[in-house]
Amino acid sequence: MATGQQKLFRGAIVAAFLTLPIVGSTSRLIAAQADPIPAAEVKTTTRFSNPVTLPTPKGPVPLHVEVKDWYLAGHGRAVEISAQGFYIANLQSGDVVTQIGGKSEPRRPGDFWAVDKGVAMIVKVNGEGAILETFAISP
Numbered sequence: 001m002a003t004g005q006q007k008l009f010r011g012a013i014v015a016a017f018l019t020l021p022i023v024g025s026t027s028r029l030i031a032a033q034a035d036p037i038p039a040a041e042v043k044t045t046t047r048f049s050n051p052v053t054l055p056t057p058k059g060p061v062p063l064h065v066e067v068k069d070w071y072l073a074g075h076g077r078a079v080e081i082s083a084q085g086f087y088i089a090n091l092q093s094g095d096v097v098t099q100i101g102g103k104s105e106p107r108r109p110g111d112f113w114a115v116d117k118g119v120a121m122i123v124k125v126n127g128e129g130a131i132l133e134t135f136a137i138s139p
Contacts, residue, residue, distance in 0.1 A: 041073030063137055070132040072096075074125035085138030086117045094130025096123050
């Protein structure tokens with residue numbers, strides 16, 4: 001049976017997931033084409049980045065949670081978000097196609113998807129631009 005503190009912590013994690021914009025952990029951007037994307041065309045904003053402790057029956061587990069916004073310029077450009085810890089992505093605006101583990105998938109605003117630890121994601125932006133949010137959890 002979970003203690004009151006454990007229930008409160010779990011509720012806080014769920015509330016953060018549902019109310020905060022979804023963003024990824026520290027990532028470096030690499031152009032997924034021959035010409036690198038100028039820095040002015042890719043902008044990130046870290047909205048939350050803190051260590052947290054998850055209580056478990058075997059003892060506390062330290063984790064790092066990070067929420068970021070990614071502002072990506074478009075016109076057919078592609079950006080690679082390098083492999084990192086597990087994260088959940090949410091497309092806030094724009095029209096993109098993601099490639100994760102060799103599989104391409106069109107995404108529309110409001111779509112959510114997960115990216116496994118150690119897997120890179122390539123985002124091809126159609127149109128003028130897109131806003132992507134990621135919510136990363138790593139040990």
